[in-house]
Amino acid sequence: MDKVGELIKLIASSLVDKPEQVEIQEVIGDxxxxxxxxxxxxxxxKIIGKQGKTARAIRVxxxxxxxxxxxxxxxxxxx
Amino acid sequence: xxxxxxxxGKTVTDATIEACKELGITRxxxxxxxxxxxxxxxxxxxxxNAIIKVRDVESGNNDIQKNELDAVPMDTEKIEKIFRxxxxxxxxxxxxxxxxxxxxxxxxxxxxADLGFLIGxxxxxxxxxxxxxxxxxxxxxxxxxxxxxxxxxxRERKNDQLKEKVQSMVEKVVSINRPLSLNPMxxxxxxxxxxxxxxxxxxxxxxxxxxHLKKITxxxxxxxxxxx
Numbered sequence: 001m002d003k004v005g006e007l008i009k010l011i012a013s014s015l016v017d018k019p020e021q022v023e024i025q026e027v028i029g030d031x032x033x034x035x036x037x038x039x040x041x042x043x044x045x046k047i048i049g050k051q052g053k054t055a056r057a058i059r060v061x062x063x064x065x066x067x068x069x070x071x072x073x074x075x076x077x078x079x
Numbered sequence: 080x081x082x083x084x085x086x087x088g089k090t091v092t093d094a095t096i097e098a099c100k101e102l103g104i105t106r107x108x109x110x111x112x113x114x115x116x117x118x119x120x121x122x123x124x125x126x127x128n129a130i131i132k133v134r135d136v137e138s139g140n141n142d143i144q145k146n147e148l149d150a151v152p153m154d155t156e157k158i159e160k161i162f163r164x165x166x167x168x169x170x171x172x173x174x175x176x177x178x179x180x181x182x183x184x185x186x187x188x189x190x191x192a193d194l195g196f197l198i199g200x201x202x203x204x205x206x207x208x209x210x211x212x213x214x215x216x217x218x219x220x221x222x223x224x225x226x227x228x229x230x231x232x233x234r235e236r237k238n239d240q241l242k243e244k245v246q247s248m249v250e251k252v253v254s255i256n257r258p259l260s261l262n263p264m265x266x267x268x269x270x271x272x273x274x275x276x277x278x279x280x281x282x283x284x285x286x287x288x289x290x291h292l293k294k295i296t297x298x299x300x301x302x303x304x305x306x307x
Contacts, residue, residue: 003168010164014157014215051291054214057207064196064204065168 001026004065004073008035011058016043032072035062039077047077084133090117091129098133110134155184158216158226162186165208169196183225184216194230202237205230206265241268245275252297253281263292 001009005024013019021040026033039047048055059075066073086101088094091113099106110133117129155177166173166188173190188194198205205228216224229235245261252259261272269286272295276284280300287294 007164007168010161011211011215014161015211015218049214053210053291057211060199060203060207061165061211064199065165068169068196 004033004062004069005035007065008037008058008062008075011061012037012039012047015046015054016040017046018043032074033066034074034076036076036078044077044079085114085130086133087128087130088117089119089126089128091131093117094129094131098131102133154219155179155216157219158184158212159186161215162208162212162228166197170194182220182222183227184212185227185229186212187229189231194233197230198233202233205233238271241271242275245272249276249279249282249297252299253279256299256301258296258298260294260296263289263294265292269293269295 001024005026009022009024012024013022016022016039018040021038021043023038025036025038027036037047046054047058049057055075055077062073062075084098086094086098088097094117095106095109095111098111099109102109111131112134114130114132115127118125118127120126159175159177163175166175170190170192172192173188176187176189178185178187188197196204197208199207209226209228212226212228213224216226227234248259248261264272273284276282276295276297282297283300284295284297287296
């Protein structure tokens, strides 16, 4: 996994109750990389946050981190 | 030692506020029982005050609790590690200083490299990082912790700018005698603004929800009724 993926994983696992169930999968496209994040069912709310605030914050961070490497990145939270 | 005390107010809420003020504790710490609900009566006739009974008021209890809170060692290692990880991704060389005040953590960062990336548009990135790190820190400590980030004194400068802006706004409201609104702000910025506004006793303010932010409107206390 690349550095950006690791960063997202580190943040996600620090937010949840069951860090061992956090999984990240990269789907690399032409210009965009999609990071698929899977967490335990009961931790989903912690990743998304109130009105998606936490998810939004992670996405902004991901976007900026990827932009630094002149790439695009999208975070998908898989239910 | 357990004492029971009664407090009165127009409504139960008023009574609890009174009790909190008197005892110097927060609403959450207040252990009370409603003796009588207040009623406003008809046109103020036959109105009755609400009475609550507060139990377990132990003098000095509050201090002990406070000391306990302070004594909890703050484990900032994890927060620092995560922050460093994020920062390392953006800039090669940086200096991070961790300051713990009460229950809040302040991360001070200095670097000669361009830190625009970490600040973001109008500090968007900082706000996001602060939010995420606060969530992580709160989780680790099992209590709410606020994490602040200061990048090359950006926060300090921003605070000063905000204070200046609010101050000039207050002066303007007084001079033109008409209400003016400030831009929608988050709770941290509003707190700073309120402190400035309250220093001037010729104005008052209201706050209105604006998405996930709130907008402050400053009013002159003596509103000129001829203008409308």
